[in-house]
Amino acid sequence: MLTVHKVLNNNVILCADEHGQEYVATGRGIAFLLPVGGVVDPSKVHRLFVSTDSEHGVRLASRIAALPxxxxxxxxxxxxxxxxxxxxxxxxxxxxxxxxxxxxxxxxxxxxxxxxxxxxxxxxxxxxxxxxxxxxxxxxxxxxxxxxxxxxxxxxxxxxxxxxxxGTDSVMDTMDMTGTVASCIALVRGELRLDGASSDHATARFASHLIHLLARRRTGKRPVDELAPFLVPFAAEHPREYACARKVAAEISRAGEPDIDEEEVLLLTLHIVRLALDAKNG
Missing domain, CATH: 1.10.1790.10 (PRD domain)
Incomplete structure (x- = not known):
């Protein structure tokens, strides 16, 4: 059972269940003649958005209420x-x-x-x-x-x-990161002379690793990878790709992104090796 905490407009309300979990509820006419403390008609609920806290709920409800x-x-x-x-x-x-x-x-x-x-x-x-x-x-x-x-x-x-x-704040963040990833991939292709030979799937996989890396760094999160202890000798066996990974790290810093650490450079080396192998076998 949901009870009304706040009415934003006729189509958007802030409500809570019997356990105190808050939601933003939307639906045509969901708040019509419904007072604060009233019980929400489930048949009028189009969508429930989980609220992480009261402030988030009010902010989300206000944004939704402002839209047609x-x-x-x-x-x-x-x-x-x-x-x-x-x-x-x-x-x-x-x-x-x-x-x-x-x-x-x-x-x-x-x-x-x-x-x-x-x-x-x-x-x-x-x-x-x-x-x-x-x-x-x-x-x-x-x-x-x-x-x-x-x-x-x-x-x-x-x-x-x-x-x-x-989970980034704005689509502009994603666009910025996509642009940085494009620069990094161009750098890798040039350094290793791949000449566009890698497959679309391999390029997309490498780009996905890079953009998730950038997103983690923007939020201060670090990857936890069981391979990390084994990547030091792996990087030693692939000096060109490791050197390329270091240059990618420098390019990321030059683009204004947070610096990446040595463990992340080692992981990046692994992904660059995979990209190069795909180009070689393609």
Whole structure:
């Protein structure tokens, strides 16, 4: 049973269950004639967002209440589809940014305004699964609204999914990190003279390692890898790749990202060796 703690508008409330867990609940007319302390009608709940604490709940509820209900409902459908593919933990993180983005994209489409997104090649190369979902999301939007967004909208949708997976604060952070990853991959290709010979899958795998590395460093987290003690002799056996990893670390610092430590450089060496082997065997 959910009871109302705060009414944001007719479609958004802050509520709690009998154990004290707070939620943000959305639904058309969910708060109609419902007082604080009243019991929420389960049939009117479209989506429940778990609140980590009261401050987070109020902030999230306020952000959702400021968005058009139709945009929120559309974003929930798309976010739940993304959750089915990438994990349910990303759904709550996706709804607000997707509602904001999709609402603006539909307005641009109606006004006949086009937009050229940066990092298109990089996003397709480094995040192929998310871009494929972005294409499906464009189809979902058309199914839900009858309006077809440009195919290019798969790119920002993919970046929003990546951002939700990483748990970073803003899609701009993901774009910044994607740009840094592109510079690092270009450096590795040049240093090892790979000449674009590695497979799309190997490039995407290497890019995924790099972007997760950058995301961890931004939050101060360090990887825990059982291979780490064995990587010192491994790096000694692959001096070119280790030297390349050191240069990648310097490039990351030059880009303004937090410095990476020696253990992470050793892990990076392993991934560079894999990329080089894929290029050699390809």
């Amino acid at each position: 209900p139709a945009d929120v409902e559309l974003a929930i459908v798309v976010a739940e589809a993304a959750g089915g593919e990438f994990g349910s933990h990303i759904v709550d993180r996706l709804v607000v940014p997707l509602a904001d983005h999709l609402g603006a994209a539909l307005q641009r489409q109606r006004a006949g305004i086009g937009i050229d997104y940066p990092l298109q090649w990089e996003t397709r190369a480094f995040h192929p699964r998310q871009v494929e979902f972005g294409r499906r999301a464009v189809d979902i939007v058309e199914e839900q609204t009858g309006e077809r967004l440009p195919d290019i909208e798969a790119i920002p949708i993919a970046l929003h999914v990546v951002n939700a997976e990483l």
